[in-house]
Amino acid sequence: MLISLHKKATTTPSATTTPAVRAAIQRSQASTAALSRELGINPKTVAKWRKRETVEGRKTRPKEPRSSVLGEAEEAMVVAFRRHTLLPLDDCLYALQPTIPHLTRSALHRCLQRHGISRLPDVEGDNPTPCEYICKIWTSEPDRFIVDPIHQMPGLNT
Template identity: 40%
Template sequence: MLAIHPNVRTTPAVRAEIARSPDPSSVLAKRYGVSSKTIRIWRKRGPDDCQDRSARPHKLPRKASDEERAIACALRRTTSFPLDDLTFIVSHFLPHLNRDAVCGILKVEGLNRLPPADRTCKPHSSFKEYEIGSSTWM
């Protein structure tokens, strides 16, 4: 069951009452502190359909097809380029994919973070051992 939003002016019980009421829309609008358009909406739905509906879109828009997503993922796996470099390359042959779209593709596939790079420089060593009381700087 959906929770009622704290800022809503009408509850499901009030909406059902609006749908059943024979009073004019302007009278009901003043009584409940809503617009007459809201009254018309709840009357059109009827007393049986007074619950809130989801505002989530039924189909989320995607900029990339499955093939384009596979190309971006394959490039990331083979080259290990950072996001900006990968976006630069992908935009040459898929110009409609911007940085945010490429980042979203990589995030969904779990490729948004590069593995830590191998250390090619000399690892840090510990301090040189000196005997107590010896002064090497003189």
Template identity: 40%
Template sequence: MLAIHPNARTTPAVRAEIARSPEPSGVLAQRFGVSTETIRKWRKRGPADCQDRSARPHKLPWKASAAERAVVCALRRATGFPLDDLTFIVSHFLPHLNRDAVYRILKAAGLNRLTPADRTRKPHSAFKEDEVGFVHLDVTPLPKLQDRDGVTRKRSLYVAIDRASRFVHLAVKDDEMAASAIAFLEEALAALPFRVTQVLTDRGSCFTADEFETACRRHGVEHRTTRPYTPRTNSMVERFNDRVQREVLSITLYSHQDLETLLAGFTAAYNGRRQRVLKDRSPDLVLRERLRAKPELAKPVTKPPDPEALPKALQMVAAAKEV
């Protein structure tokens, strides 16, 4: 691929023609619309060197001395700290080195990427085995659709998924406020056929509000939140949101009522679908096995699912395919 500067006035073919031409520099400059200095430059290089050269300096000035760079590299090898932590430590005795300077030092020494053996952080591991009742909650925006009153607007999808059985419950709400999150929590507690003991959420404003914390305590549910910038902690529900995006939201729909019907059928199908992570068992089957082994985890009264949810959703999918 040719390396030509985006503001270049000539091409390699024109430059080669300039280098071979015996005409005066002023004539060539007028013909090609460039200065005489440009003509002399390409004549000096010759027809074999007509590409733009890199403007990067051959030697970059260092903000740190050789001894200071050696200290930073030794500290990185000894501790294995990430860049931000290393910069925080270095700034105490080398205050003129900022984060960019430390990164340049590490990159020049080949230490900008640590091997797994050098890392001091614990490696990511799978979820530990929990009993039924540890539920992941999340909220994700839905596309703009027509509401019952004929107004086109966005709504939000709330998801609850049990960590042990992958049993899910979905609901569509008007917004991502604390009142909607509390309403969904109460709906999930009524619909899930087991006692919810813990809920895990991200640090969204609807889940960190005092009202939501109060609702969790009122129902005897322990509320946990993920650490900042660690979405992998709540990855189970995040991956389920991706599944909803692929399998539900890819279907052409015209109203939120159709979407709610389709989501209800999708929930029933998902809970009855065999999954590889559950050793080819469905969430329904795993849940029955868990509750049979520990009956104290089951709820005496549970809101039964709609038996017509899946047939209605299949009819809507067939109609969408015809369209």
């Protein structure tokens, strides 16, 4: 039986209503009051598990994450500003704080993460790979890489 647990949930069956008890509640024909007395749980708990089709607990996280600091219009403004300017996080913060005074660095970062724009795109050509750099130097300055076989011979080199 697969049980969906949140990150900080204990994995031991210490709850009064384990998945086995929940399944028994759903299969039972006894009254809600009789079951609650027999199992030592609240009648509302029995009613709750009878209504559900599965024995797994529901997720407690919000279906759609949203900001508790920024409103929808402010969040849209932050996203549009970042996509238009491509400024780093701190520069965005300093530019947007006069417009949105309650904006914090962490709230800005969470907003950008939600929209998938927290990392700036890599600029092509700025950082060549070591191989590309060596090839570029090799072709632009061939005199720099002259190989003299006499210097590689053992013994006296005069």
